[in-house]
Amino acid sequence: MSSAKLDSCLNEWRSAIGDTFVRTEPAILERAETATYKTAQRIPAVLSPATRSEVQQCLHIANKYGVPVYPISSGKNWGYGSRVPPGDGSALIDLGRLDKIVEFSEELGYVTVEPGVTQKQLYSFLRQKGSRLWMDATGSSPQCSLIGNTMERGFGHTPMGDHFAHVCGLEVVLPDGTVVETGAARLPGSLTASVNRWGVGPSIDGLFSQSNLGIVTRMTIWLMPEPDAFEAFFFRCPDHASLPELIDVIRDLRLREILRSSIHIGNDYKVLAGLQPYPWNKTDGKTPLGPELMAKFRSKLGFGSWNASGGLYGTKAQVNEAKGILRKTFAKQSGTLKFLSPKTLRLAKKFAHPFRMLTGWDLNKTVELVEPVLGLMQGVPTEQPLKSAYWRKRFEAPAEMDPDRDRCGLLWYAPVAPALGHSVEALTDLTSNILLRFGFEPMISLTFLTARLISCVVSISYDRDVPGEDETAAACHDELVRACSERGYYPYRLGIKSMNQITEREEYADLLGRLKTALDPQGILAPGRYDPRGSAVSDPILERS
C-alpha cells in the first residue's frame, strides 16, 4: 500500500468521524499491536466511530482506498490475540463508543445492546432497574463486550451459558457498508424481532459469528429470571484417574437435565493459578511446577486433581431434589461433594472455624476462588480469573490489570471433545504432556458447553519478560494445534495465531471463499479472521516513521 493512498484514506476517515477519533500516534498503535504473546502485525490507525452510520462511512472509505479494517468491540480477546488482527496492515475499528443499551424487556427477558456494552455495564443496568433477571457472565473481564464475546461463541456459567444459542436480531454492517437486520428483524414492523431466533427464510446469524463477513452493531441477548432458589455444588476428585468416570456421570446428569447449566471442571494447576501466583520460593525459582509439588499444594489447600462445580437453579424443592440426586450419584465416585449457597458462604466467611468443624471443608483456603465462581453462576461478572494471567510474573497482579501492558504471557488453545470420559481423558493427557514437555504448567479447564460437548481450555501461561519464553510458548502452541488436530480434537474458537493452522476440506474452504467474495469483493474486512486465505496482506505496510 502506498503511503499516499493510506494518507488520503486517513484524511477521509478524519473528515468522516473527527480528527480525535482517528489515532495514529506510535504509542497508541504500539499498544494496540501488543497481545499476550508475540505478534508481528502492524496497525496503521485506530478508528473510534460513535455510531452505526460512522461505522458505515469507515467501511465505504476503506473500500474506496482498499485499506483493510479490523473491528474490535472491547478488544479483551486475551490469550487469543487481544486487539491484534490476524492480518498485517489492518486499521482497527474500535466499537467501544457504541455503548448503548437500546431496549430492555423485563416481561420477555431480553436486552438489546451495542458492541461497546460490557458485562459490567449490563450487570449495573439490571441492578439499577431492580430487575429480577440474571445475565450470563463469562469468566473474562467485567470490561469485556457482550457482543464481542458472543460473536466469538464464548460461554458462561448459568443455564444460558452457550451465549450464541441465546441471542437474536443482529444488526450487521456488511463489508460494503450496507446494513441488514437478521431473523424476524429483517421484516418491516415485525413484533418478534427480539424473541424470534430464526425469523423466516434462511437464518444467517451464524455467518457473522467467528467470521469476517460483517460487523455486528446490535444484538438482543436473552436473560433468565432469577430462580427462587440457587445453590452450587463442588466436587473434587482426589486423583487424575477419576476423570473419565466424572465426565460420564456429569454427562448423564446434564442429558437428564438434573444439571441445566454449563458445568466447569478445573485441574489442580488451574485451581492453584486461580488462588496464588507461581510459588517461586518453593521451587528455587525453577519452572515448571512438577506433579510432586502440585500434590503437596492439593493436600495443603484442599483441592482435588479435578474440581467440578456447577449451579443448581429452580424452586427450593427442585434444588433439593437435584442435591439428593447428586449426593446419590457422587457417593459412587471417589471424591468429595459439597454444596454451597450464597447464604452459607456468608456464614462460612464469618464463622470459618465452626464451618470447618461442621462440614470438614476448610473454605478459607479457597474462598478467594469459590466466591467469584459462585457469583459467576449467578451472572455476576468478576475480575478474579484474570489474575491467573499474572501467574509467572515476578510482581503481584495490579489493581488495574492489563495483561497486554504488563507483558503477561498467555496463549489459550481450546480443543473440544465429545462428552465421553475416555475421549476427554485422552485429550487432557495429550495436552498436559505437551505443556510439561515445553516447560509450562498444564492449566486445564473443561466445560460442558452442552450435555454432549466439552471444551478443554488449555492455558500456556508465562512471563514475556523472560528471554526466549515467547518463542517456547509459540512452539508449544503450535505443537498443541498439530497434535490435537491430528487426533480429531479441533477448537471451539481460534486465536489469531491458529487461524491459518487448521486445515479444512477444500470444498468447504471454497464455499467460504465464495461467501466472502459475495459480501466483501475487495477483502477489506478483517482479512485472515477465521479465514486462512486472507491472513497475509500482499503489500507490506509502510515502516512507521
Added chain:
Amino acid sequence: MSSAKLDSCLNEWRSAIGDTFVRTEPAILERAETATYKTAQRIPAVLSPATRSEVQQCLHIANKYGVPVYPISSGKNWGYGSRVPPGDGSALIDLGRLDKIVEFSEELGYVTVEPGVTQKQLYSFLRQKGSRLWMDATGSSPQCSLIGNTMERGFGHTPMGDHFAHVCGLEVVLPDGTVVETGAARLPGSLTASVNRWGVGPSIDGLFSQSNLGIVTRMTIWLMPEPDAFEAFFFRCPDHASLPELIDVIRDLRLREILRSSIHIGNDYKVLAGLQPYPWNKTDGKTPLGPELMAKFRSKLGFGSWNASGGLYGTKAQVNEAKGILRKTFAKQSGTLKFLSPKTLRLAKKFAHPFRMLTGWDLNKTVELVEPVLGLMQGVPTEQPLKSAYWRKRFEAPAEMDPDRDRCGLLWYAPVAPALGHSVEALTDLTSNILLRFGFEPMISLTFLTARLISCVVSISYDRDVPGEDETAAACHDELVRACSERGYYPYRLGIKSMNQITEREEYADLLGRLKTALDPQGILAPGRYDPRGSAVSDPILERS
C-alpha cells in the same frame, strides 16, 4: 425452455440414475402437481436418486441444461404446498430413496439420518434397539421426513420441540453439485461432528433451512433420554377472554423452566376438528359452524374455548413439584386443570365410569384426541392430527389418508407473536374474524416454540370438491397474509403460496440475492423457494402431450 433441451436433459438424467427413476408419465406428474389447494405449477419429471452421488449428478446435469430442480424429502408438506414447487417448470428430486439411519449413539443421544428417513422409521429403530432415548415427533404424518421437517423449522412436543435448535453436522449438496459438511464435520477426522453445533469459523447451517441454497442429504438429530417420570397437564379455559392471562402464566412457567417443553394451546374449533368431521347434520348442511353451535359442542364434549396441554418430564419428585406449582398457578385462573399419566389413561379407558366419578373428567369423549397427544409428548408419531384435513369432506377419513389425492382443502398460515397475552389475543382475534368472514371455521393452535415466542397456526380447512371453495380459500389466505403482515405478525414458515407475498427490506433481499448468486449462479435449485425473486420461471414449460 425448448422441448429438445428438456428431452436431452431427461435422457442424461436417465443414464445417470436409471430409466425407472426418471418418471414423466402424466398420471405421476399430475399427482405430484396436486396439493391441498389450487396450484398452477407444472412439473416436467420426478427424479428419484438413490445416493448422494446420484443427487450430485442430477444437479450437474440440471446445470448443464439449465433445467430447474426442486428437492423434496417425503413431500408431506401438507397445507404449505405438498410436493409442489413454488416456481413453474422444476423437476422434482424425490429424496425418499436416501433412507438410511447412518449412525446412532445411545451414550451421547443422537442419530444421523438421510432425508428419506421418516418419523415412523426412527421411532421403530429406537424401539428395536431397545433404546432408552426418545425422539421428538411432530403432529404431522408418521411418514414425514425428519430432515424435511427440520429444514422447514418444524416443531414437536417435547423439550426438544424446536427441531432446528437440536441438529448439527449437515451434509449438503450445493447447487453446483459440490458436497460440504457443516459444523465440526467440516474438519477432517473431527471427533465432534455429531455433537458440536457450531464447529469453528462461521456457522452456516442456518443457510440451508427454509432456503434454496443446498440439498441436505444428511443430518444429526439429538435425542433425549427417557425421563424417570412423565405426566401431562391439560388446562381448559371456559371463555375466550381468558387467553391473555393463560399466555402470560405459561410464559412465566416456561421462562422459569417449570415447564420445559413446547406447550400447545388449541381453540375449540381445533379440538372439535380433531375429534370428528364437520357436523353436517347439526348445521343443515350449512357452513361455517358458528360460535353459538360451537358453544354447545364445548359443553357436550367437555372442552374449553382454549385448551392447553404440555408434558412434565423428570424424576418423580420433579414432576410432582411441577404439578404442585401448576395447581397453585392455575388455581388463580378460571378454568379446569387435569393431569394424566400414561398409566392413568390406561385405567381411565378401562374404567371410564369410575374415572369420571372420581375426577369429574369424562375422558371418553375426548380420548381419541388425548391419547395421541400424550403419545406425541413422549415422541410417539401419530396419524391422528391428519384426520382433521378431512373436516369438511362428505366421507370419513380413509385408513390410508392422502389429503392431496382426496381433494382435502387445507391451507395453513402460521404467524408468530411475542409471548405476551395481549399480543397473542390480538392475533387470534384478527385471524378468527378473517376466517369466519370468508366462511371457514377458525381452527387455531398456539405453540410456545420457546418461552418467548408463540406460533399461531391457522388452518383454512375446506372441501376442494365444492365449486368456488379453492378460490375463496385462496382469497382468505391472502387476506391473512396482508392483515397479519400489516400488524407485524409474520410467519415462522411459509407455504409456496406466500413465498412471494412477504415484503422484506431491500438490503436484506439484496444480501440473499448475493448469497444465492454465489452458490447457484444459474438459479437452478428450487427457484422461488423462500426467495420472491425466483418464483416465476421466464420460459413457460411446454404443454404436456
